[in-house]
Amino acid sequence: MNYIDRKAIGLEQYFAKCSSSFSSLNEFSEADITIHLQQAPLRTRIALAQMIHNSLRQLKEDFRGLDRIIPSDLFRQYASVNALVCTPDGLLPFFRWLMELQRANEQRRILCLSELSSCTARLDIDSRSFFQNFFSLNNQRVVVSPDGDSIVMTTAEREWGKVAAVFERCGLDNPDALPLLGFAFGQECILLEDGRYQINLLIDTEFGDVEYCERLLSDSGWLEFSFTCGNMHAAPICTDYVGRVNRLGTPRFE
Structure with a gap:
């Protein structure tokens, strides 16, 4: 497929199912996400870190070939839930990666629709x-x-x-x-x-x-x-x- 990345779409849907905090990140800037994490109470950041840890571990156990999309650094960084990953700076790498994934999916979707529009214009x-x-x-x-x-x-x-x-x-x-x-x-x-x-x-x-x-x-x-x-x-x-x-x-x- 030239535009449709099945596993990238699946990952976006997977994390959106985990929490609304992981949905529609492409609509925000990295600065917006940073402010949101800084304003979040500690218990919320701990819950997010635990969710990220559990999700990445489950994905690694259940599915193959995701290392093409999920950087190995993320798996290492969130291999455990500790005080460091529960900070705003500790959570930001995951949110930044997911935001970029969602933007890439949206861009591919737009390109696919644009190509389709060019083709159907002749019909x-x-x-x-x-x-x-x-x-x-x-x-x-x-x-x-x-x-x-x-x-x-x-x-x-x-x-x-x-x-x-x-x-x-x-x-x-x-x-x-x-x-x-x-x-x-x-x-x-x-x-x-x-x-x-x-x-x-x-x-x-x-x-x-x-x-x-x-x-x-x-x-x-x-x-x-x-x-x-x-x-x-x-x-x-x-x-x-x-x-x-x-x-x-x-x-x-x-």
Whole structure:
């Protein structure tokens, strides 16, 4: 993936789940965070230090490959909770790192959306609106399958039907990888120099009943799938919902 960093997003969500104190740090300057830590009572700083220590230890035990994102100095500094790390200066390195992580995630998201906007500007207005919304959704169940020289990504069926994103005149390095079934966590669309599009899909094939930030940090079940195409359009597949209800009755959950 060119822009989506799955584990970096997972870490941001992981710490946001731990405490609201770790959320939206990218909206503040380092000076703001320093003042906040200096004004916090000792019991609050002790609680934050303990939370940081426990979280980093748990992350190191449960997940691999995080040393690419979390500096080894942080693991060493917060290996224990002592008087030094409970001071404002002792807590600041972690908050500074998390603030920079959140800013980097936001910057990558903006670049991804900007690239998508450049690609969809070449489409008709209906297709443009569809792909801008479709590529902004996370965790939607999809099936990716070949159809001649096209690739079709179909969403889960709803009462009214379902929709398919059709990518035409595709170039594919690994055609044997299709069909794919899973949850599309992220999609990227990049305009190439020859006028074609590069499509990058990040698909979770093991979506289950776990905290999703933990899925993002896991190495198992993730698939990155890329191909190029000459054009793309939306193809809604409508269902006769009223006719189906008349034939089968209304399900209880409706």
